[in-house]
Amino acid sequence: MNNLVWFRNDLRVQDNNSLFEASKNKENTIGVYCLDPRQFETNKHGFKKTEKFRAKFLLETLRDLKNNLADLNIPLYIFHDIPEKVVPELINKHAITNLFLQKEWTPDEVLINNKVKENINRTEVKWIETYDQFLFHPNDIPYVSFDKIPEVFTEFRKKCEKESKIRPCVSITAMPKENFFVTSNIIPSLEDLGLENFKLHKNAAFPFRGGETNALKRIEHYFFETENLSVYKKTRNGLIGESYSSKLSAWLANGSISARTIYWEVQNYEREICKNEDTYWLIFELIWRDYFKYISLKHGDKIFKLNGILNKEYEWKLNDKAFRQWTNGNTREPFVNANMIELQKTGFMSNRGRQNVASYWAKEWEQDWRIAAKYFESMLIDYDVHSNYGNWMYNAGVGNDPRDRKFNIKRQAEMYDAKGEYQDLWNKK
Structure with a gap:
């Protein structure tokens, strides 16, 4: 069997369920990411759908992901092209039998999924989607269906905290060296995406680079080196500098790190250093993040x-x-x-x-x-x-x-x- 992992907002090696499932049997596995040109177009209001700041962070993330996957003998193809063209071509070229991806449900992503499905032979390719961007997995929450999600956050939080458990993180070992090999695949530049290059502003409160490696460094620094987590609730409404909050949101947003990883690191911190209202408050914020995802699942396009x-x-x-x-x-x-x-x-x-x-x-x-x-x-x-x-x-x-x-x-x-x-x-x- 030949496996393809289609990366989207799950740009990490650690605790990535699609990657875990694909590599479980040591079958041939490759990854792909599409820098979709539509994400960088100018809209009717005169600004781009994605501007230079997040694009730069994304390119840094992809570079890091490519390196981390290479350490596991898994190549990552990166294309500046639309997925409905790229994914079917890769499937045909490498005789892919299983396609693994993170489950998405918002309109743009669903539309692209459907276009990809139209362009591949579904009888020959198994499509395997996994909910992988949550703290509380959808199968573990105390609601029989998404339409039962309450409209008030506090009710959701208390019930989940009482009745749900956070799943352990998954990890993968390196693939055999004879796994697929990519001869060359260059990551585009900001200019290639139609964006200007720029220098970091001297007063930036977010001076960090993208990628899983830097996300883990940030946790190490904010939690264990400075112990800033012990005062998180007191400082989180700050305005200046990099230390007033965890600043983990950007890595979470593109999936360089999972909410579960952060949760379990907080648990480690509480055991080793300090457990107080401040340490809990970071988990509280992760639950808010989950809640908005569940509201989106419940209400669909109404959020737009x-x-x-x-x-x-x-x-x-x-x-x-x-x-x-x-x-x-x-x-x-x-x-x-x-x-x-x-x-x-x-x-x-x-x-x-x-x-x-x-x-x-x-x-x-x-x-x-x-x-x-x-x-x-x-x-x-x-x-x-x-x-x-x-x-x-x-x-x-x-x-x-x-x-x-x-x-x-x-x-x-x-x-x-x-x-x-x-x-x-x-x-x-």
């Missing part, structure tokens, strides 16, 4: 609709001038401006900042939240479709916020940037 999962109607506006002011940091709120300029210059923004700029756009200006969500998709290094749209719905009042709150931006600035240091850092022209 203007009225959200609540079918709640507001008088939304869409003003091009307002959008330019918001994205360029030219509003009447210095705190909003600083956050938006940080995003524009670095591809990153704190959790506290994201909530405030979203509330300002959707609640103060009452502008269509979906264009802002697309802008975040374009700019954020750590973009994750479920968390992004889940949070935007939440802040726009059409999602899972039972209180439909609106932020007092000036009060928030006073609480989290009392001396104005963050605003001074980014509002200097």
Whole structure:
């Protein structure tokens, strides 16, 4: 048998179930990743679907994945082309009998899956999908079906914490050296993707490189070297520098590291160093991430609709001038401006900042939240479709916020940037 692992947002070697299943019997195994040109096109609003920050992080991740797979004698083909062309060609060329991939359910990914299926002989190729981006596996949650997922996070969290267990991580050993060999396969550059090369901004709060190796280094540093995890809840609303939060979100988003790996490392930390409310809070945030994925599974395409999962109607506006002011940091709120300029210059923004700029756009200006969500998709290094749209719905009042709150931006600035240091850092022209 010949196996193909189609990598998407599961760009890791450790705790990767598709890779684990493919390599279990020591059969011939190869991997593929497609840098789909459609992901880098300019949309009708005038910005690209994926901008340079996340693209650079992705290319670094692919380089690392290629090296880590090579250590296991598994070659990785990387193509700047569409999957429905690449995957069938690889299947034919290498007489693939099993295709392994992470289970996806959002419209773009499902459409591509269907196009690939149309172009391969399904009777000769076994299609093996695995849910592999969760902390709590879908088969282990205490709900008989996704439509039973509660609309309030706290109810979901408490029930899962009480009745579900986190699965152990899986690992693979090296394949035989006679496994397939790739003669040459060059990873494209940013310029190849139609993006400009750039230097890291000196004030970037996310100065890290992509890839599983760097994700594991970050855990080692943030957990065990500095013991910053012991104060995570106290510092997580910070705004400046790399240490105020774990910064694991970007590696989680493209699957360089699994939520399970982080969970078990927290357990190790609690045994060896300290167990307190702060260490638990990182797991709490991982459960939030899971929750938005389950909300997406439950509600499907509604997470992308203007009225959200609540079918709640507001008088939304869409003003091009307002959008330019918001994205360029030219509003009447210095705190909003600083956050938006940080995003524009670095591809990153704190959790506290994201909530405030979203509330300002959707609640103060009452502008269509979906264009802002697309802008975040374009700019954020750590973009994750479920968390992004889940949070935007939440802040726009059409999602899972039972209180439909609106932020007092000036009060928030006073609480989290009392001396104005963050605003001074980014509002200097």
